[in-house]
Amino acid sequence: MERPAKIPPAKGKIGVLTPGMGAVTTTFFAGVEAVRRGLAKPFGSLTQLGTIRLGKRTENRVPKISKFVPLASLDDLVFGGWDIFPDSAYQAAIKAGVLERSLVHQLKPFLNSIRPMKAVFHKNYVKRLDGPNVKKAKTKWDLALKLKDDMAKFKEKNKCDRLIMVWCASTEVYRKPSEVHKDAASFVRALKENHEDIAPSMIYAYAAITSGVPFANGAPNLTVDIPAMIELAQSNNVPICGKDFKTGQTLMKTIVAPGLKARMLGVDGWFSTNILGNRDGEVLDDPESFKTKEESKLGVLEYILQPQVYPELYGKLYHKVRINYYPPRGDNKEGWDSIDIFGWLGYPMQIKIDFLCRDSILAAPIVLDLVLLLDLAKRARMRGIQEWLSFYFKSPMCAPELYPEHDLFIQLMKLKNTLRWLKGEKLITHLGTEYYD
Ligand SMILES: NC(=O)c1ccc[n+]([C@@H]2O[C@H](COP(=O)([O-])OP(=O)(O)OC[C@H]3O[C@@H](n4cnc5c(N)ncnc54)[C@H](O)[C@@H]3O)[C@@H](O)[C@H]2O)c1
Numbered sequence: 326m327e328r329p330a331k332i333p334p335a336k337g338k339i340g341v342l343t344p345g346m347g348a349v350t351t352t353f354f355a356g357v358e359a360v361r362r363g364l365a366k367p368f369g370s371l372t373q374l375g376t377i378r379l380g381k382r383t384e385n386r387v388p389k390i391s392k393f394v395p396l397a398s399l400d401d402l403v404f405g406g407w408d409i410f411p412d413s414a415y416q417a418a419i420k421a422g423v424l425e426r427s428l429v430h431q432l433k434p435f436l437n438s439i440r441p442m443k444a445v446f447h448k449n450y451v452k453r454l455d456g457p458n459v460k461k462a463k464t465k466w467d468l469a470l471k472l473k474d475d476m477a478k479f480k481e482k483n484k485c486d487r488l489i490m491v492w493c494a495s496t497e498v499y500r501k502p503s504e505v506h507k508d509a510a511s512f513v514r515a516l517k518e519n520h521e522d523i524a525p526s527m528i529y530a531y532a533a534i535t536s537g538v539p540f541a542n543g544a545p546n547l548t549v550d551i552p553a554m555i556e557l558a559q560s561n562n563v564p565i566c567g568k569d570f571k572t573g574q575t576l577m578k579t580i581v582a583p584g585l586k587a588r589m590l591g592v593d594g595w596f597s598t599n600i601l602g603n604r605d606g607e608v609l610d611d612p613e614s615f616k617t618k619e620e621s622k623l624g625v626l627e628y629i630l631q632p633q634v635y636p637e638l639y640g641k642l643y644h645k646v647r648i649n650y651y652p653p654r655g656d657n658k659e660g661w662d663s664i665d666i667f668g669w670l671g672y673p674m675q676i677k678i679d680f681l682c683r684d685s686i687l688a689a690p691i692v693l694d695l696v697l698l699l700d701l702a703k704r705a706r707m708r709g710i711q712e713w714l715s716f717y718f719k720s721p722m723c724a725p726e727l728y729p730e731h732d733l734f735i736q737l738m739k740l741k742n743t744l745r746w747l748k749g750e751k752l753i754t755h756l757g758t759e760y761y762d
Contacts, residue, residue: 332701337487339397339401339485339487339489340476340487341402341696342404342476342490342533343406343407343490343493344407344444345493345494346408346412347408347493347494348605349493349570350417350493351418351436352423352424352685354414355414356693360373364428369690369691371740373391373399373690376389377393377744380751393744396698397700403485404439405439406441407442407444407494408458409446409454409458409459410458411441413439413441415437418436422655423603423683443459444494445528446525447525450497450524450526452498452614453607453608453611464519465519469516469528473532488533489695489700490530492529494525494544496545496614496618497525497546499614499616500546502550502552505522505523506522506547506552506553507552511553512527512551516531526542527548527554530548530549534549535557537561537562538563539564539700539703540566541566541567542565543688545617545621545719545720550722552725555709558709558710562708563708565709565711566714566722567722568720569618569621569719569720570692570719571717571719572682573660573680575719578626578629579629579731580733581664581676582626583732586630586631590668591637591667592638592642593642594644595643596664597645597661599649599661601654601684602650602654602656605684606648606650606651606652606658609650618648622719623644626642656685657681657683658683659680660682661680662677662678691717694717698711698714699711701747713742715730715736716737716740
């Protein structure tokens with residue numbers, strides 16, 4: 326891919342549209358507004374707080390990322406979305422119970438002004454949910470047209486220059502790629518024939534991509550991770566990325582596992598279990614939705630530890646992931662990892678991690694960064710899979726002939742080197758021999 330000569334500045338408003346207005350979305354909307362009003366800080370967001378080193382270490386050039394590349398300002402974001410429940414973002418934030426009521430009350434007029442549009446939904450794809458705020462149409466094709474119309478109207482009404490869509494709705498049941506996903510023509514035919522392999526998330530993604538709107542997938546559903554969508558993203562010049570926001574236990578895994586591997590310490594077993602009591606936990610209590618999540622979580626260690634390259638160290642690894650719906654904890658998940666490792670001469674050791682995390686607090690800054698970076702990518706004329714955004718995902722999308730990169734530190738280096746490349750700066754290799762010549 327050619328580097329763009331000049332990236333146009335981020336002028337005008339961006340409409341941020343989220344299918345799903347639950348815990349993650351409302352924590353994101355409220356959080357951005359709280360930051361805009363100076364009530365809180367955007368901790369956890371690389372685009373807001375991160376810096377980037379440029380040139381040699383002796384040059385002391387370390388600007389903030391937001392000053393280095395032309396990112397949109399938080400003041401330019403306008404929010405909207407779809408949900409199967411008609412609750413405003415205020416009511417949804419209160420129900421989600423992530424943020425303190427006092428903060429949500431302070432933001433009430435803002436949050437109340439965001440009302441969900443009617444969703445594209447079918448219970449076959451999320452078994453534990455049902456709601457009244459749902460579009461009716463004869464075919465899935467008609468539903469896609471209605472979504473495109475929603476987007477066009479939102480853009481006009483809010484005087485937006487550009488739109489971005491981030492899937493923040495529930496995890497759909499497990500689906501494997503099938504014939505209807507193999508190319509754009511088969512996909513369109515299947516939309517018109519109401520084929521059951523076309524999940525609601527794919528209808529949103531189709532509507533976004535064919536409207537020229539970048540799309541990020543925050544859940545583990547296939548959605549844009551099928552050849553048809555990749556083809557459409559290429560032909561419509563749209564950047565896409567996914568899947569499944571990297572928060573909580575998987576974030577910890579991709580921090581700890583590269584360290585163990587770097588020191589050539591073996592791993593016999595990694596048992597992960599967690600309890601969470603939000604609506605996401607309830608949906609994941611259904612075995613078919615859990616299967617989608619499990620697939621997304623299991624791949625991580627396999628790719629980081631490479632048992633085929635290091636059979637003595639990781640060939641016998643037993644990896645187990647459990648998620649338990651436990652209402653008393655709400656969004657405040659507790660995740661336990663019990664890791665059986667071995668070192669010099671095979672002597673065994675154990676590591677225990679008890680992470681008392683807050684799921685949506687970890688996810689909200691990811692949504693913000695994805696919005697700003699996808700918008701940058703679009704202005705820089707990047708299209709198709711954005712592998713440099715793997716940093717944010719549990720199950721990163723990549724070209725079919727590649728394996729995904731899961732190591733958080735390699736992902737960060739890739740992200741920052743992409744920003745350096747976009748701006749014509751030298752890539753950083755960390756070789757550093759020049760300091761000793
Ligand atoms: N919170 C995290 O740390 C985290 C991490 C990774 C992935 N995720 C994923 O992000 C998604 C959102 O998580 P959450 O905690 O906000 O869940 P949530 O249950 O609070 O919100 C999801 C919302 O989506 C709505 N919805 C379901 N299907 C829909 C459809 N077809 N169209 C429109 N709305 C629909 C539901 O009514 C609900 O309000 C889930 O898929 C979850 O697995 C969350």
